[in-house]
Amino acid sequence: MSTVTLRVFRFKQGDAAPHYDTFTVTAGPRTTVLEALQAVRRDQDPSLILRHSCHHASCGTCGMRVNGHEVLACVTPLADLGPVVTVEPLQNAPLVADLVVDMHPFYATFTQAGMPLVRTSDNLAGSHPAPGIETLTRFENCLECGLCLSACPVVATDPLYLGPAAMAAAWRVVQEPRGADPAQALAWVDQEHGCWRCHLAFECSTVCPNDVQPGQAIAALRQRLVQGEPAPPRPRPAAAEPAPSPARAARRGLRAWFDPRGRDVGYWAFVLHRVTGLALVFYLVLHLWVLRLLARGPQAWDDFIALARSPLFLALDGVLLFGILFHGLNGLRVALVGLGRGAARHKALFWALMAVLVVALLVGVAALVAVVHGA
């Protein structure tokens, strides 16, 4: 048995601001975070609010953030997490109290996707896909836990975004309609704040406890739409209308873009793509502004060129080169994966492109150094 300190997020309706309470618990090798929290509620603070049901990764109700990562508390061993463990509610959903968020808006998206929340069967071991089904991956596997919503950087800022789980459900309907209308599901995701809003950070797929792979499902939906699947007129669902302000307030907002701690590589790539993109737009404006010197005649331009060949300018050129290379190469990945090409191997593709970046950057920096020495 070891002793673990739990730092638990606390908030009750009417509180001015949330705070953290500290509890000391004892943990055996198999004690889970959920069991530890239940022990706190039983023995130390009965006012602690948390939600759970099945205790075996099936109901999806115990989703929370533990040390900054979205997990199902009922299958997360406490012993692996260090002496101090921070427990917080999911992000990007309205907070009810302590570790509980309001899941109603999230559940409603499943109905809109055309997939009912209640499923009737699962694949038996050794069974084969029915004719017309591409893989045995079953999006009924979705637990509706909401971990993907909490991790997604687009959900963090866009209250109109349909979200990864709902679009995975829509793709499930397209793959195996079972009486539902796939064209309606496609029409529903084919909107600015639907599958085209996704930036393929794949954080949803990283945190999903049941391998639903929503990111890959979104890429597949896009591929199907680009291939020209006919889509009937879409009645605009209520959730796609501008959301009321509490829904916006419940989201992390832009903080999510600038705080990729603990996130996987796709999330970092998303943040860096945004930062380099904005920086390159700034550079474009600066570049055009400098080029106005050309309109002033030879002296102004030649003076500028002399300045541009100084070591400081050339160092900034190196930074610019990195920005261009990263944005260009990661952009190729986004374009390819976004069209459904290589979605299953998006990480390998990313690292292969980053290897190209390193080689090109070294060549570019060597050329800049040669300019300094040859100037």
Added chain:
Amino acid sequence: MNRDAGKFWWLVQAFSGVALVLLLGMHFIAQHYVAQGGLRTYADVVAYLDSPWVLALETLFLVVVAVHAALGLRAVALDLGLARGQQRLVDGAVAGFALAVVFYGLWLFTRIGGG
């Protein structure tokens, strides 16, 4: 914004991005190899833009970069979940930005070419 706008603009963004990777490569190659030793002096720039091929390449580059940058700004704005009225405002603003970039670039070309 009609339903297809999301797909349409995403595809334009993706293909303009791929085109930029190629055009930027050609832009660098043209500047550093066609113009031997790079564009070091004003005279080099004038001589460089004298070629109709170079002018066509640079104009295409200018248009594609303006479109891609404008759509990128629009994507960032849409990520923030704007209301429909604000979204139209953003559409207008980024279209204005793209047009300003293209016309300013074309004006520069004529100033340099015409002395």
